Amino acid sequence: MEQKGPSGTVPQLGRIALKRVAVPRAQAAPPPPTRNALVAEPDKAVRKAVAAHLPRDRFQTWTFEDADSAYDHFGQNGVDLVILGRELPGMAGTVLAQLMRNSRKGSAVAILLMSPSYRDPYLGAGDCNAFGADAFLALPAAPDVLLARVEAALSKREPVARLDLLPKPLAEEIDRLYGDLEHLNYYDLLALPPDADADALQRRFHELSLQLHPDRHTRLRGRAPHVWEKINAVYKRLSEAYKVLVDPPRRRSYNLGLRRRGKLRLEKDPFSAREDRELALCETDDARRHVLESLELRSLGDLEGAGEAMARALAFEPDNEELGLVLSSIRKLLSIVERDG
Amino acid sequence: MAAIEHVIGIDLGTTNSVVATVLDGEVHVMPDEAGARLQASMVAFLEDGSVVVGNGARQEAVVDPLNTIYSAKRLIGRHYTSNEVKTALQQFPFKLVKGKNQVPLVEVRGERYGLPEISGMTLRRMKDIAERYLGQPVAQAVITVPANFNDTQRQMTKLAGHLAGLDVLRVINEPTAAALAYGYGRDIDARIAVYDFGGGTFDITILQVRGNVFEVVSTAGDTFLGGDDFDNRLARYMLLGFKQQHGFALDHDALAFSRLKQVAEKLKCELSVKDRAIVNVRELALDADGKPCDLRFQVDRASVDERCQDIVQRSFLVCDEALRGARMKAEDVDGVVLVGGTTRMPLVRQMVAEYFRREPLTDLNPDEVVAIGAAIQGASLVSDPFAKGAPAQPLLLDVTPMSLGVQTVSGYFDVLIPRNASIPCEQTRVFTTTVDDQTTVRLQIYQGESKVAADNTKLGEIELYGLRAAPRGEVEIEVVFEIDADGMVVVTARDRETGIEQATRINVAAGYSPDEVEAMIERGI
Ligand SMILES: Nc1ncnc2c1ncn2[C@@H]1O[C@H](COP(=O)(O)OP(=O)(O)OP(=O)(O)O)[C@@H](O)[C@H]1O
Numbered sequence: 001m002e003q004k005g006p007s008g009t010v011p012q013l014g015r016i017a018l019k020r021v022a023v024p025r026a027q028a029a030p031p032p033p034t035r036n037a038l039v040a041e042p043d044k045a046v047r048k049a050v051a052a053h054l055p056r057d058r059f060q061t062w063t064f065e066d067a068d069s070a071y072d073h074f075g076q077n078g079v080d081l082v083i084l085g086r087e088l089p090g091m092a093g094t095v096l097a098q099l100m101r102n103s104r105k106g107s108a109v110a111i112l113l114m115s116p117s118y119r120d121p122y123l124g125a126g127d128c129n130a131f132g133a134d135a136f137l138a139l140p141a142a143p144d145v146l147l148a149r150v151e152a153a154l155s156k157r158e159p160v161a162r163l164d165l166l167p168k169p170l171a172e173e174i175d176r177l178y179g180d181l182e183h184l185n186y187y188d189l190l191a192l193p194p195d196a197d198a199d200a201l202q203r204r205f206h207e208l209s210l211q212l213h214p215d216r217h218t219r220l221r222g223r224a225p226h227v228w229e230k231i232n233a234v235y236k237r238l239s240e241a242y243k244v245l246v247d248p249p250r251r252r253s254y255n256l257g258l259r260r261r262g263k264l265r266l267e268k269d270p271f272s273a274r275e276d277r278e279l280a281l282c283e284t285d286d287a288r289r290h291v292l293e294s295l296e297l298r299s300l301g302d303l304e305g306a307g308e309a310m311a312r313a314l315a316f317e318p319d320n321e322e323l324g325l326v327l328s329s330i331r332k333l334l335s336i337v338e339r340d341g
Numbered sequence: 342m343a344a345i346e347h348v349i350g351i352d353l354g355t356t357n358s359v360v361a362t363v364l365d366g367e368v369h370v371m372p373d374e375a376g377a378r379l380q381a382s383m384v385a386f387l388e389d390g391s392v393v394v395g396n397g398a399r400q401e402a403v404v405d406p407l408n409t410i411y412s413a414k415r416l417i418g419r420h421y422t423s424n425e426v427k428t429a430l431q432q433f434p435f436k437l438v439k440g441k442n443q444v445p446l447v448e449v450r451g452e453r454y455g456l457p458e459i460s461g462m463t464l465r466r467m468k469d470i471a472e473r474y475l476g477q478p479v480a481q482a483v484i485t486v487p488a489n490f491n492d493t494q495r496q497m498t499k500l501a502g503h504l505a506g507l508d509v510l511r512v513i514n515e516p517t518a519a520a521l522a523y524g525y526g527r528d529i530d531a532r533i534a535v536y537d538f539g540g541g542t543f544d545i546t547i548l549q550v551r552g553n554v555f556e557v558v559s560t561a562g563d564t565f566l567g568g569d570d571f572d573n574r575l576a577r578y579m580l581l582g583f584k585q586q587h588g589f590a591l592d593h594d595a596l597a598f599s600r601l602k603q604v605a606e607k608l609k610c611e612l613s614v615k616d617r618a619i620v621n622v623r624e625l626a627l628d629a630d631g632k633p634c635d636l637r638f639q640v641d642r643a644s645v646d647e648r649c650q651d652i653v654q655r656s657f658l659v660c661d662e663a664l665r666g667a668r669m670k671a672e673d674v675d676g677v678v679l680v681g682g683t684t685r686m687p688l689v690r691q692m693v694a695e696y697f698r699r700e701p702l703t704d705l706n707p708d709e710v711v712a713i714g715a716a717i718q719g720a721s722l723v724s725d726p727f728a729k730g731a732p733a734q735p736l737l738l739d740v741t742p743m744s745l746g747v748q749t750v751s752g753y754f755d756v757l758i759p760r761n762a763s764i765p766c767e768q769t770r771v772f773t774t775t776v777d778d779q780t781t782v783r784l785q786i787y788q789g790e791s792k793v794a795a796d797n798t799k800l801g802e803i804e805l806y807g808l809r810a811a812p813r814g815e816v817e818i819e820v821v822f823e824i825d826a827d828g829m830v831v832v833t834a835r836d837r838e839t840g841i842e843q844a845t846r847i848n849v850a851a852g853y854s855p856d857e858v859e860a861m862i863e864r865g866i
């Protein structure tokens with residue numbers, strides 16, 4: 001592992017030499033806290049240049065050549081900013097970014113992805129958060145562009161509690177929920193026990209809505225767009241959780257996925273692959289109608305109803321063996337569910 | 342200190358509009374210079390090129406029907422081929438023509454106007470009334486729409502506000518606004534049904550109100566059920582009377598029928614306050630000898646009620662549906678709020694009371710309650726509920742009235758966001774290519790409840806273009822469908838592998854291109 005501080009002499013960032021650009025520095029403002037930065041990039045010149053341009057008074061920077069050692073360091077230390085190259089030995093930067101983002105402490109870290117050329121498909125992606133990255137940097141780039149992207153990424157991950165825009169406990173609650181959004185099941189998200197009834201769910205949801213509904217925070221929309229986005233993301237998930245749990249069939253199907261496969265969210269199957277296949281098996285419109293109904297009931301978690309609908313479809317095409325197979329697999333699933341309670 | 346900015350709430354009605362605002366914690370319905378609190382949603386284009394909007398346009402409708410536009414709300418955001426436009430073509434005296442992209446346009450005095458421009462003129466009038474009342478400029482508004490307005494209708498209503506020089510903070514549903522007007526500040530814990538029977542549509546919305554939270558649990562509607570149906574029924578009853586009186590039938594005389602319908606509406610309203618009524622329709626038709634025949638028609642309320650019961654009964658089918666959606670029974674409802682002119686009919690009130698087994702609430706003016714709710718919501722959207730000493734503000738948790746989905750390969754409707762999902766909300770779906778080197782994927786987006794996509798309302802088509810050339814199934818595009826707090830659809834897409842924001846082209850059916858919108862703004866209203 002090599003640890004480098006800024007050398008201040010490398011006027012090069014990316015593969016093409018660049019004119020040196022003066023980096024503007026803040027004058028009067030109080031010094032912001034020192035952050036821990038991690039740079040992973042196989043190209044030595046690029047790695048050094050990037051590290052060199054992160055101001056020393058604001059960042060303590062660690063550099064790595066490969067994905068594994070970067071990920072190890074990330075796992076063992078508090079890191080605020082990660083800058084990743086596109087291709088790293090061992091793992092693509094995109095994959096590493098996702099890994100980091102999805103890890104336990106992933107929500108607070110700012111991630112910047114660098115792409116090696118203007119032809120890279122990232123280009124134009126701007127601030128889109130694919131792979132959990134907060135910003136993209138196309139190389140070659142002037143140092144001030146690098147710093148601008150770093151700031152953009154950091155501000156997206158700035159804890160709400162640090163911004164003094166909202167009452168402290170509320171801001172901390174937003175940070176906590178946003179940070180854990182991909183790790184909490186619906187019950188934990190709403191902080192309710194698994195046997196909570198409809199009334200308890202509704203009361204809790206109303207309480208949370210009064211605090212977290214975007215309409216309560218309209219003035220942040222223009223003033224602090226990143227905070228606004230976090231609030232929206234949190235609220236949408238809360239209301240998703242509420243709407244699923246308050247509806248008995250959907251709650252049943254969610255509980256099943258949670259228990260058997262650890263699925264934290266209720267998701268529908270990917271678009272219509274199964275739907276189109278089963279519909280294509282039918283020869284008559286009547287059968288198709290019942291198959292459609294069966295598919296719909298399955299998506300609602302009603303296996304019993306789905307089986308009955310499929311049996312009705314089969315009544316129109318008794319010789320259709322493939323439909324028969326679908327029916328028996330539904331029945332099999334139903335018996336497993338019934339056995340497991 | 343800068344002057345307080347007022348947000349106005351506008352009930353943009355089919356026949357009448359109302360504007361209100363919150364002043365020092367109290368709601369004011371703002372009258373015009375003549376003291377009128379209701380404005381006709383009418384726009385008259387005069388011969389000298391000037392335009393009269395509101396109550397002043399009313400008399401023009403009588404003397405110059407060709408150049409006086411009304412009922413814009415029935416047409417806004419509709420396809421030219423829709424039933425509403427077809428009916429309007431037959432019934433409305435002013436001229437409608439087909440614009441680009443299936444958009445109906447109004448043609449008046451040689452000029453063509455989009456419906457958002459016509460509605461925009463009404464909104465501008467409401468804004469003027471507010472500015473006069475408040476003595477200062479107004480920039481922000483909340484506008485109400487029927488709960489079952491689809492995405493296009495909402496977009497067009499928002500555009501109308503924009504053209505009127507308003508920043509539309511929110512488009513909210515009329516029944517939700519009505520519930521807010523009833524429940525705000527009363528600290529209740531109750532389940533409320535808002536029964537909204539207007540001129541052309543019927544809506545029912547069920548809410549759970551707890552303190553300051555107004556949660557819409559479910560909503561349902563019938564866009565072809567309204568006061569008009571009573572008028573038609575009564576007009577047919579009158580035809581029967583004519584036949585008895587003169588010995589011949591008028592069944593195929595469209596002109597006579599449309600005259601009778603107007604008379605029928607007046608008669609219907611009269612019967613809301615009186616037990617019996619008489620009308621005289623002069624020279625309704627000519628007999629075989631060419632002699633003009635009058636109709637003298639006398640009815641009592643009881644016999645009309647008997648003939649119209651089934652129309653009211655139809656509204657309860659919709660109520661059943663909404664209650665099912667809320668997992669409730671009619672008797673679980675703690676309060677019934679009546680909205681809309683048709684609820685003035687004693688028959689409606691009586692049948693509603695029987696259905697819900699309780700007397701409906703009628704203590705607020707049904708004409709004003711929607712605007713009042715919009716004003717309350719407007720004030721709450723610009724306040725900071727977390728500021729020290731801030732008064733408690735209401736919070737609306739609304740739902741989407743229709744399922745949103747895409748058409749599958751086999752023509753079925755694949756639901757992405759079901760109806761009654763609370764908004765804002767979003768759903769992500771992955772789409773993939775089906776042939777090698779395919780560079781575009783088209784998604785047809787619909788709203789509605791039919792399992793067959795084509796039976797629903799098409800919102801538009803989204804084209805994901807410039808995809809990477811790759812073997813089929815390899816390019817995976819993740820599409821996020823969002824319904825925002827206005828109930829409007831926002832679609833974004835990205836390539837799963839590369840993470841690029843995927844370019845999309847959205848072709849809104851019955852909508853305007855950015856250039857056309859630009860031109861409207863340029864022209865001004
Ligand atoms: N006193 C009355 N008795 C019976 N019906 C009435 C009475 N007054 C108005 N109506 C009917 O109410 C209908 C208009 O209702 P309303 O004014 O609520 O509709 P709107 O607000 O214009 O429509 P929308 O809310 O759908 O935009 C018409 O059909 C009218 O005939």
Ligand SMILES: [Mg+2]
Pocket residue numbers: 352354355515539681711
């Ligand atoms: Mg109305």
